[in-house]
Amino acid sequence: MGVSPQVVTRFAPSPTGALHIGNVRSGLFAWLFARHRGGRFILRIDDTDRERSTTESLDEIIDSLRWLGIDWDDGPPNPAFFQSNRFDRYRECLRQLLSSGKAYPCYCSPQELDARRKQAQQERRKPVYERICRDKPFAPDLAPPDRAGGRNYTIRFRMPLDGETVLDDLVRGRSVFQNIELDDLIIVRSDGVPTYNFASVVDDADFGVTHIVRGDDHVTNTPRQIQIFRALGFKEPAFAHMPQVLGADGAPLSKRHGASSVYAYREQGYFPEALLNYLARLGWSHGDQEIFSKQELIDLFGFEACGKSPGIFNAEKILWLNFHYLKQRTPAELAHEIRPFIERRGYTIPGDEAWLVRMVATLRERAKTLVELVEFAHFYLSDDIKVEPKAAAKFFKPEIAEALKSLASEIGALDGDFSEAAIQAAFERVLGRFAMKLGQLAQPVRVALTGGTVSPGIYEVIAVLGAKRTVGRLENALRQIESGSQP
RNA sequence: GGUCCCAUCGUCUAACGGUUAGGACACCGGCCUCUCACGUCGGUAAUGCGGGUUCGAUUCCCGCUGGGAUCACCA
Numbered sequence A: 001m002g003v004s005p006q007v008v009t010r011f012a013p014s015p016t017g018a019l020h021i022g023n024v025r026s027g028l029f030a031w032l033f034a035r036h037r038g039g040r041f042i043l044r045i046d047d048t049d050r051e052r053s054t055t056e057s058l059d060e061i062i063d064s065l066r067w068l069g070i071d072w073d074d075g076p077p078n079p080a081f082f083q084s085n086r087f088d089r090y091r092e093c094l095r096q097l098l099s100s101g102k103a104y105p106c107y108c109s110p111q112e113l114d115a116r117r118k119q120a121q122q123e124r125r126k127p128v129y130e131r132i133c134r135d136k137p138f139a140p141d142l143a144p145p146d147r148a149g150g151r152n153y154t155i156r157f158r159m160p161l162d163g164e165t166v167l168d169d170l171v172r173g174r175s176v177f178q179n180i181e182l183d184d185l186i187i188v189r190s191d192g193v194p195t196y197n198f199a200s201v202v203d204d205a206d207f208g209v210t211h212i213v214r215g216d217d218h219v220t221n222t223p224r225q226i227q228i229f230r231a232l233g234f235k236e237p238a239f240a241h242m243p244q245v246l247g248a249d250g251a252p253l254s255k256r257h258g259a260s261s262v263y264a265y266r267e268q269g270y271f272p273e274a275l276l277n278y279l280a281r282l283g284w285s286h287g288d289q290e291i292f293s294k295q296e297l298i299d300l301f302g303f304e305a306c307g308k309s310p311g312i313f314n315a316e317k318i319l320w321l322n323f324h325y326l327k328q329r330t331p332a333e334l335a336h337e338i339r340p341f342i343e344r345r346g347y348t349i350p351g352d353e354a355w356l357v358r359m360v361a362t363l364r365e366r367a368k369t370l371v372e373l374v375e376f377a378h379f380y381l382s383d384d385i386k387v388e389p390k391a392a393a394k395f396f397k398p399e400i401a402e403a404l405k406s407l408a409s410e411i412g413a414l415d416g417d418f419s420e421a422a423i424q425a426a427f428e429r430v431l432g433r434f435a436m437k438l439g440q441l442a443q444p445v446r447v448a449l450t451g452g453t454v455s456p457g458i459y460e461v462i463a464v465l466g467a468k469r470t471v472g473r474l475e476n477a478l479r480q481i482e483s484g485s486q487p
Numbered sequence B: 001g002g003u004c005c006c007a008u009c010g011u012c013u014a015a016c017g018g019u020u021a022g023g024a025c026a027c028c029g030g031c032c033u034c035u036c037a038c039g040u041c042g043g044u045a046a047u048g049c050g051g052g053u054u055c056g057a058u059u060c061c062c063g064c065u066g067g068g069a070u071c072a073c074c075a
Helices: A021-036 A055-068 A087-099 A110-122 A194-208 A215-232 A261-269 A272-281 A294-300 A313-327 A331-344 A353-368 A370-376 A389-395 A398-412 A420-434 A438-450 A458-465 A467-485
Strands: A008-011 A040-043 A103-106 A152-158 A164-169 A175-176 A187-188 A211-215 A239-244
Touching: A008 A021, A008 A194, A008 A211, A021 A040, A021 A055, A021 A175, A021 A272, A021 A294, A021 A467, A055 A261, A055 A272, A087 A103, A087 A152, A087 A187, A087 A194, A110 A239, A110 A331, A164 A239, A164 A458, A175 A438, A194 A215, A211 A420, A215 A239, A261 A272, A261 A420, A272 A294, A272 A313, A272 A398, A313 A353, A331 A353, A331 A370, A353 A370, A353 A458, A389 A438, A398 A438, A420 A438, A420 A458, A438 A458, A438 A467
Parallel strands: A008 A040, A211 A239
Antiparallel strands: A103 A152, A152 A187, A164 A175
């Protein structure tokens, strides 16, 4: 049988802001599909809006994609994949549409159109362009609008007035649009810049895109684009529209829902695997499976298993996933990854790499992100610890002073063997001497060493802290107990 | 409002005419325990409503209700 043509998908972000979670998700699905089918994945930069496009944003897109491990076969830095470099080609296609009568100039001004729109809305009519210039005669060799030329017209697409356009969407199934409902959209602005619906079609055709995978905010554009594909003499590709991602309040995900960009997640100490896993699972499933490696995602992905309704972004679940991936890492790996986060907080690490690894090992199951882990590590990283007043009031009682003193000297005498076992033995000697239970001693010590009532096991903490810092903090606590007991 | 689409626990979802409606996050409780976590065991919780079709509907059809997308010289 015939070899099925190679699949080509693309992700076409605009470099006009942060790379948004909902946005990468569309890119992820396009990428997964291409990889699943052994096809090609293209990154195209939709930068026709020159005012809003920035290089910072472009860098962020590229950086974010790399961090997530989404790679592209064609795209930046190749200039051919920037729409701003393809204006000549768009112009060529425009001439073709003009000379075949499939596009026409429109002389209505923005103000005029705006006024008509408002009036239509007031009269409860559809706020669409009424094809005012559609039948005005024009020269087939009309010069396209041009910024330099100062033309006062746009170019509109001559949409068929009858018939229907069928969209057989790979995830949503069939939708039928009556062509009369489709308006004569502007395809080239008066400054000569093509609009998205036009440039995108030309690019997708030129680059041989076989499957357009994108967010379902584009569905209503699709029948228009299909008509443009056909007018240009191209066969339209297949479409797959993924449902949107909403915030907890059901509104589209945005900045006010907290972290919404890939960068934000990275900075908050999330792992790329967690974000990838979460995003893929939001709107797609494979039975009861929750954890997917990148390779599993590629192997198992398919549009049949994609849902059609919008999903609500759940910050707690991605936190749980992140915790899962955090636990999978060895302390040594975590120590390596956490360094920049520690440094960003302004700490000087008071030990060598081996020390850092031991520190991480004690905290690993108590933090869900790298940032949380650093926050928890404050009492290890700094000697500037403030004791929580409530904890001090509860545990820094005069009657504990002698036991703390005794423990300090036991710890201080522990020069050779500073293992957890040795520390435990020291504790037991003190416990025996004062006829106390571990719980009675451990909490005051914990407060003295960490400033609070929550920490890893007390022997671990002491082992990582070392004798000198431990004794110093015990002495500080004793001073506080004495001064506090004065009337 | 027009057009298009969607509808299972609070959330993400499984079920593709026959299940005590399953899993996961979150939540609640037991166990573990030097605190907090981790771990472990268990629990609460869903087919929006009304009609059909069928021996039988979460599943198929219709209506209602609810939700989303979109209606720019932005992408």
